[in-house]
Amino acid sequence: MDVPLRDVCKYVNEKVNVIGVVVETTFAKKTMGTDYCCALRIIDDTRHDFSMAANVFGKSTENLPLVAALGDIIQLSFVSVTTYRGEANVTFNKNTSTFALYKSKDDDGLNSYQVSRPYFVPKDEDKIIINKLRKWLINFQFSEDSSKFPFFRELKEETFVNLACKILHHSEAAKDEWVIFVWDGTDTQSNAICSNLENELKNPLPLQRDHLSLPRDILCTFPTVGTILRIIFHIGVEKSHFHLLTIGKWVKINNLRLKLYAGLWHGIFTVQTKLQYISNEDQLIAERQRSVASLVDSIWCIILLKLMYVSYEFWSRLADERLSLILGRMPNLSFPEPSPITVVNHRDHVRPVTLMSVLTHSKVTAIFKCVVRVVAAMPCKAENLRSSTGKYRMRLTLEDPTARIHALVIEEDVVTLFDGIPDAEKLERKLNKLLGISEDNSIGGVKDTTRNPPWVCVCLKSYYLSKDDIWGTRNFRVFDTKILEDSS
């Protein structure tokens, strides 16, 4: 019985044939039973406000429908109708049901690109339905409530979220351990930091592991504004549908687990995580692109640009909604307003850049002004400030919404930073200020401190250690930066 999706609910406990557009899919996963499963959701022109679940089982992942792209058409024959929580859905039985997959566009006519059984041929009436669905889909807007898809800047708690984001890159961090880099143009909020400063040498506050391991030519393709979120795969998720995470494409990822690790957000793609159909014209993409859209189009900005000698990059980081902020004061994103805790020498006119701009800068040696949080410092005791060679040196861990890096402070720069060689009391007082440690929670007292470092302005220089590998041995130093005494 060929049934439009609207009428499937009339055939509970019966077998039906349906043809629908695949708007969601999980990756293949092992079931609690004997098989593998792919949970799809489908729509058609008779039912598109709320998709219908179609669960397909197979002996192996190869027996499951591997949709080439969301929005493709699936023909499901002899599937049983059941209800779950008041909703009808269809179940594909590996012994009796069949499926066939067709592209959403008619590039290859009515040839299916995957079938569950060989020699499967669609009937003429099936072909009519497929053609009708293809035509209907062209003008169909699969719209979604924006509030179900928060921006990165709205992420607050460890939970499951839906994200609409752009895939920037994939990387195999270790054998079969993939990291996906996604971005939506906004900055995640800064988080409290909890680490034992005295243990920073043995157990340092982690950087994003991949910043240094990614090839430089890849890193340089990354946007320099907006947080890049890392997504890892939970155990048990087959990589069957990896191709749906196409680099450069926007995707909707549903039910992604969100975790904080050492103050950094990352996503975990679980067996319940789904990829959802998104058209290039989707309003959610438009919203996100608007948030990073260049303001250069506006005459105002062209005038301002010329007047202020600021770069395209600077303006391109500003969302429309940030315009009012930038004109009044520094925006609270990418360039958070720094606290008056530090001063930088003679660089009032220099525009600050993000740490990702620093990492991807075209020259290996350069100087920068950045607005960052100092999330860790080593050593944190004055008596350890001198190295074995007698030099004063300190390693700071700096972060902004785009990256987290190490930067050294050496010799004369230590003197500048602390306004003289600091004794134990001065070092503790100034470091507490820089790291956002309250008096009663200070370094000398409680060892594991939860701290919320303030945004401060620093001068950074990049340099290299070996001429043979200038990029591989590139380091950063803080210089020309002074922690101010309390005005009180």
Added chain:
DNA sequence: TTGGGG
């Protein structure tokens, strides 16, 4: 059988 948005 299994899973079905959480």
